Amino acid sequence: MKKTHSLPVLFTLFCLGFAFDSQAQRKQYVAKNSTVKLDFATKAGSIVGENQSATSALNPKTGQMLFTVPVQAFKFKRAIVQKYFNYPGLVYSKKYPFIKFKGKIVDFARIKLRKKREYAIVIEGELTMRGVTRSIKATGQLKTGRKEIVGFAQFNIPDISKYGL
Known part of the structure; x- marks a missing residue:
């Protein structure tokens, strides 16, 4: 019998703020306190964890972005989930200490970073777990x-088993 897990919301990724400074030609914006939320949908219900220790970076010229999420920094409401989340059967944080996303904002040239606006965006890249x-x-x-x-941004992964979970 094949074991499948549904993970309809992997990350409420990218909740971040980059503080601007006076340099107009800054090479990269970095936030070391980005928030990542994890929501496992299981038969028994939803398991939600939050991590406020993710590091994110954005290149303001190209729209390239990177997120590094320390697995052990996820906090769960239920103690049993907190205990087993990092074990070898699940995320195995001792062997795989980070979840990483490397990608870009599609059609980034249309975005004006210094103007007060809201944009609908598409993000593409590679997620490593x-x-x-x-x-x-x-x-x-x-x-x-x-x-x-x-x-x-919300990344949906319908079959988490493709990541070895």
Whole structure:
């Protein structure tokens, strides 16, 4: 019997703020406190975890982005989930300490970072979990302004077993 898991919302990824400084030609914006939410849909119900220790980076010229999420920093409401989440049968954080996303915002040239606006965006890239890398695409929102960039994207993974879970 094949074991399948549904993970309808992997990350509420990209909830981040980049503080602007006075440099107009900054090479990269980095946030070390990005929030990532994990929502496993199981037969017994939803298991939700949150991580506020993700590092994210955005290249303001190309729209290239990178997220590095420390697996052990996820916090769950139920203690039993917290205990077993990092074990070898699940995420196995000792062997695979990070979840990574490397990709880009599609059609980034249309986005004006210094103007106060909200954009619908498409993100494409590669998500790596447990040493398995797969292409992924998501839609989201990007709010820009004079002092910060805030974004939200939801990555859906219908078959988490493709990542060795």
